[in-house]
Amino acid sequence: MTEPSATFLLFGATGDLARRMIFPSLYNLLSDGLLPDDFLIIGSAxxxxxxxxxxxxxxxxxxQFLPADRYDADIATRFAAMIRYQAVEAGNAGQFATLADRIDGRLERGLSVYLSTPPSLFAPTAQGLSDAGLITPTTRIAMEKPIGKDLVSSxxxxxxxxxxFVEEQIFRVDHYLGKETVQNLLALRFGNVMFxxxxxxxAIDHVQITVGETVGLEGRVxxxxxxxxxxxxxxxxxLQILSIIAMEPPARMDPTAVRDEKVKALRSLRxxxxxxxxxxxxxGQYTPGAVQGQIVTGYADELGQSSDTETFVALKAFVDNWRWQGVxxxxxxxxxxxxRQSEIVIQFKPVRHSIFGRDGQHGAGGTGLEPNTLVIRLQPEEYIRLQIMTKRPGLERQVHLEEVTLDVSLTAAFAGQRRRIAYERLILDLLAGDQTLFVRRDEVEAQxxxxxxxxxxxxxxxxKPAAYSSGNWGPSAAIxxxxxxxxxWHD
Known part of the structure; x- marks a missing residue:
């Protein structure tokens, strides 16, 4: 399965994800010359x-969704010429047969199927593809989350x-793995000798992972x-981010080696x-409040009834293995x-012995010695910041230390390169058959x-969920x- 697929079949093609992410990503891949001229896209709903x-x-x-400077009428015309539409409903054998007719003669060059549908339709859709003769050794299938609601349903x-499908044909999508900064975790850890x-x-005291959203239900009731x-x-x-932080070094950068180490870390969660x-x-569950200056209603108000569903969760987790024992x-x-922010904080331990004053504390005779902190911001900005101690300029006999930041802005460092939609990477890897940035079955089950x-x-x-006012970082119990x-918390 090394030849790139020549046909992309999208179920759920009229949905929000398709309009916002998948079709703009395909357009960008065409614009960058990464799709063959005879590439075929079939949308289905x-x-x-x-x-x-x-x-x-x-x-x-x-x-609507591409940046204004990315839309080009000529490229859009070429893109439209690649697109077909076929109405298909799960269980309708006649419609699947018509779909197969539209792909006739192209199957041997590879078919990538993308399921952007509710999970309840995954198996019926796959069965319809099988009955229509559309599953071959060169067919790949991608599935959007959620993969079940618990271990049994997953x-x-x-x-x-x-x-x-055999496991090598199955691509479980977690769009966070398509983000440049998440992939940079691998480069940061295994491409630099100092970390x-x-x-x-x-050396590490604790790790923080924060994913904050300013939105409420936003139509997802x-x-x-x-x-x-x-x-x-x-x-x-x-948990995918945690697995990359906690994993052991893989033997090589290939799908099996990387995912073997990730699943070991996930299975080590206490x-x-x-x-x-x-x-x-x-x-926690949000109640009325103000977010970025805007008055907003509570979860129960949006829902129209009371509910025990949590809209906030904070956890203290342990990875029980040699590397992370007690962290x-x-x-x-x-x-x-x-x-709205997603970030990782690696909090290092203090130096074992401070030569700069008693305990390295602020105050009389103190120096303000702080442990090092590594901050990796995933969104909305993308950067890596390392907070280190340095001497404050001056002629004082006692050394005074201050914390300064070594700041690597990925946006600035690669200013000449377009920041890509996460789905561009994932779709390209799906077409190529590279599973490294997709989730394997045993990972899903360990999670x-x-x-x-x-x-x-x-x-x-x-x-039960504790109430917190909108615009706050959850209930006081989280602090x-x-x-x-x-x-x-690093706020």
Missing amino acids: RSDMTDDAFRAEIDAALR RQVNDGIGHL EPLWNAT SYYDGVGALRDMVQNHM AMTAETVKSHSVR PFYLRTGKRMPT WAWIDSIIDGWKEAHM ALIERDGAS
């Missing part, structure tokens, strides 16, 4: 529509697809309620119990936060096993979660 009507919708989406989803020797419990922040964000995006969830987790990983994510332990603990302990250990 339940609605009846002509090719021309669908092309017009896609062109409108490109004009296995059902995976079994449904795994019955028709890896310190990347362990000897039917999906989000009953799912919540733990399943929606922690189970996939945040399961929670009804007792530990009380001290190691916080659930807490603090995770927090929520909606209606003060700012769900840990998440299930938290959910079960919450149920047994009868933990206490980390400050009990003598640390604080």
Whole structure:
């Protein structure tokens, strides 16, 4: 499976993800000369529509979601010529047969199928493809999250697809893995000699991972309620980031080696119990407040009824292996936060012995010695900052230290290069058959096993979400979660 696919088949082609991300990404790949001239894109959904009507919708989406300087009428015309539309509903054998007719003669050159549909349609859609003769050794299938809602249902989803495809043909999408800064974690750790020797419990005090959103439900009422922040964000995006931070060095940069080490880290997560969830987790739900100067309503108001679904979660996790023994990983994510930001903080331990004053503390005779901190911002800006100690200029006999920042702005460092949509990387890798940045089945199941332990603990302990005003970083208990250990969130 080394030849790039010549045909891209998208189910859910009229959805929001397709309009905002997938078609603009395909357009950008064409614009950069990364798609062959005879590439075929077939969009599919339940609605009846002509090719021309669908092309017009896609062109409108490109004009809306591409930066103004990226839209080019000539390229858009070439792009439209590659696009076809075929109405297909799961279970309709006749429509799948018509779809197969439109792909006739191209199968041997590879077909990449992208499922941007509810998970309940994954297996029926795959079965329809099989019955229509569209699954061959050169067919690949990509699935958007969620892959189930717990370990049992994730296995059902995976079994449904795994019955028709071998694992090497299955590409489970987590768009965070397409982000440049997330991929840079691999480069930072394994491409620089200074970090890896310190990347362990000897030198690191704790790790923080924060994913904050300013939005509320934003039209996702039917999906989000009953799912919540733990399943929606922690189970996939945040645990994927954690696995890259915590993994052992892979033998080589290939899909098997990288994902082998990630799954080992995920399996090392210490399961929670009804007792530990009380001290190691916080659930929250936003109430009315102000976000960035705008008055907003509470979750229950948006939903139209009361609910026990959490919109915020903070966790204290441990990776029980030699490298990370005793090092807490603090995770927090929520909606209606003060700012939209995703970042990783690696907090190093203080120097073992300070020669610059007693304990290196502020105050009489003190010097202000602070432990080093590495901050990796994923969004909205992209940067890597290392906070180090340096001598303050002056002629004083006693050395006074101040914290300064070594700042690498990826946006500035690569100012001549366009910052790409995460889906561009993922679609290109799907077409090429490279699974490195996709999630393997055993990773998904290891993630769900840990998440299930938290959910079960919450149920047994009868933990309900605590209220927090919109525009704050969650309930006050989230602050206490980390400050009990003598640390604080990096806000």
